[in-house]
Amino acid sequence: MRRRKGPSLAAGLFPLPPLRLKLPEDVYNAVPTCWWSRERWIAHNLALYDEHYQRLRAEDRVDAVGRRTFEHYLIAESGGADYKTGRNSRVTIVQLQAATLRSESTMHRCRRLVNTLGTRTVVFRGRQRTKLERLDSWRRGDRARGWAAVSALHESVVLPVDNETVETLLHQGFGTPPGRSSGPHVLSRPNRVSPPQNVMKGRASRGQDERRRRRNPRAYDSRALLLGARVRSDARNPLWVRQLGVQGLAAVLTRRAVAGWQADDVHAALDEVYLSGRKIFDRPRDPYAYLAFLLSSTPVDEPPMLLDRAREASLEAERQAHQRAEREARRAEAMAKVPAAPDSPARAAALAAAATAGHRAISKAAAHRQAAECARREIARLAREQD
Numbered sequence: 563m564r565r566r567k568g569p570s571l572a573a574g575l576f577p578l579p580p581l582r583l584k585l586p587e588d589v590y591n592a593v594p595t596c597w598w599s600r601e602r603w604i605a606h607n608l609a610l611y612d613e614h615y616q617r618l619r620a621e622d623r624v625d626a627v628g629r630r631t632f633e634h635y636l637i638a639e640s641g642g643a644d645y646k647t648g649r650n651s652r653v654t655i656v657q658l659q660a661a662t663l664r665s666e667s668t669m670h671r672c673r674r675l676v677n678t679l680g681t682r683t684v685v686f687r688g689r690q691r692t693k694l695e696r697l698d699s700w701r702r703g704d705r706a707r708g709w710a711a712v713s714a715l716h717e718s719v720v721l722p723v724d725n726e727t728v729e730t731l732l733h734q735g736f737g738t739p740p741g742r743s744s745g746p747h748v749l750s751r752p753n754r755v756s757p758p759q760n761v762m763k764g765r766a767s768r769g770q771d772e773r774r775r776r777r778n779p780r781a782y783d784s785r786a787l788l789l790g791a792r793v794r795s796d797a798r799n800p801l802w803v804r805q806l807g808v809q810g811l812a813a814v815l816t817r818r819a820v821a822g823w824q825a826d827d828v829h830a831a832l833d834e835v836y837l838s839g840r841k842i843f844d845r846p847r848d849p850y851a852y853l854a855f856l857l858s859s860t861p862v863d864e865p866p867m868l869l870d871r872a873r874e875a876s877l878e879a880e881r882q883a884h885q886r887a888e889r890e891a892r893r894a895e896a897m898a899k900v901p902a903a904p905d906s907p908a909r910a911a912a913l914a915a916a917a918t919a920g921h922r923a924i925s926k927a928a929a930h931r932q933a934a935e936c937a938r939r940e941i942a943r944l945a946r947e948q949d
Contacts, residue, residue, distance in 0.1 A: 585712060589685045590649055596717040597648035603715055604636045605731040609723045610679045624678050625671040634662040635672040640715060648715040680720030686712035730801055734845050785819040786812035792825040799829060802849050814854045823865050830866035831857050
C-alpha cells in the first residue's frame with residue numbers, strides 16, 4: 563500500500579499563503595516620486611479637475627465625469643496604495659464599483675481622466691494567470707483567475723496646478739475624510755452615493771429613472787444665465803462660489819440680472835460684506851441660499867458699480883469726442899495748407915457733384931409736392947361725388 567505524499571498533508575495542517583506576484587526591482591524607476599500623502603493626492607487631483615477639466619472636455623480629450631463622482635473614485639483609488647509611497651496599488655474595477663456604488667463604465671472614465679491628468683502610472687498590466695499559476699492558486703485556496711494591474715499614484719508632472727487651491731481643498735476637507743490605508747482591501751466609502759440599482763443595471767448614475775415622470779428643466783432668463791456664467795468664471799470670487807452651477811446661480815441672480823447687474827456688481831456686493839466685518843463661511847451647507855443671503859444686504863435696484871460704470875462711460879465718450887475734435891482740426895489744418903485752385907479738376911468735380919446732389923434733392927421735393935397735390939385733388943373729387 564502506497565503512502566500519500568507529504569505536501570498534501572502539510573497543506574492540510576498548515577494552510578499555504580495566497581500566491582503573490584513578484585515584480586522586478588526596477589519597475590518603479592520611471593515613476594515620479596512626488597507623493598506626500600493620500601489626502602494631498604486627492605486634493606491635488608481635485609485642483610487639477612477644477613482648473614483643467616472644462617478645457618480638456620471642450621477639446622474632447624476626456625470623458626464626462628462629475629466632480630463628486632470623481633472625488634469618490636479618488637478616495638477609493640487611493641485606498642489601495644501604500645500610504646507612505648503611493649505605490650503598489652492593486653485596486654480592481656470591481657473593488658472600485660463596490661466602494662463607490664458606480665457602474666463599470668463610470669470607473670473606466672475616471673481612470674482615463676486620471677491618466678490624462680498624469681497622476682497615475684501603471685507599472686504592470688493586468689493579465690490572466692497561466693495554467694501552472696491557477697493550479698498553484700487552487701492548491702493554496704485562492705480562486706482568483708488573474709492578476710490585477712499594479713500602479714503608482716503621484717502628483718502630475720504634465721499639467722500645472724495652483725498650490726493655493728490645493729491648500730484650500732486640504733483645509734476644507736472632503737465629504738468622507740480618507741483614513742490611513744495599508745492595501746487594496748481597505749477602501750473608504752463615500753457618504754452620498756448613487757442608488758445601488760444603477761450598478762445592477764450596468765449604467766452610469768446619471769441615467770434617467772424610467773419609473774418616474776421626467777421633469778422638464780426650468781427655463782431661466784438669458785440675462786440671468788449669462789450673469790451666472792460670468793460670476794462662476796470670475797477668479798475674484800470665492801472658491802465655493804466658482805464651484806456652483808450656472809443654473810443655480812441663475813436662479814439666485816435672476817432679479818439682479820433683470821435690474822442690470824453685472825459680474826462686477828456681484829463681486830462688489832460680496833466685497834462690501836467682507837469689509838463690514840461679518841464672518842463669512844468658506845464651506846456653507848447650502849451655498850445657493852447662503853449666496854442669496856449675502857447679496858440681500860444690497861438693494862436689487864442699486865447695483866454697487868452702476869455709478870462707476872456711468873463715470874467710465876462718460877469719460878470714454880469725452881475721450882472719443884476729444885479724438886474726433888482733434889481729427890477735424892488736423893483735417894482742417896491740412897486742407898488749409900493745400901488750397902485748391904479755381905480751375906483745378908478736383909474743384910470742378912466737387913462743384914459738379916454738389917450741383918447734381920442739389921438737383922436730385924429739388925426733383926425729389928417737387929415729386930413729393932406733386933404727389934401731395936394729386937392726393938388733395940382726389941379727396942376733393944370724392945367729396946363732390948358724395949354730395
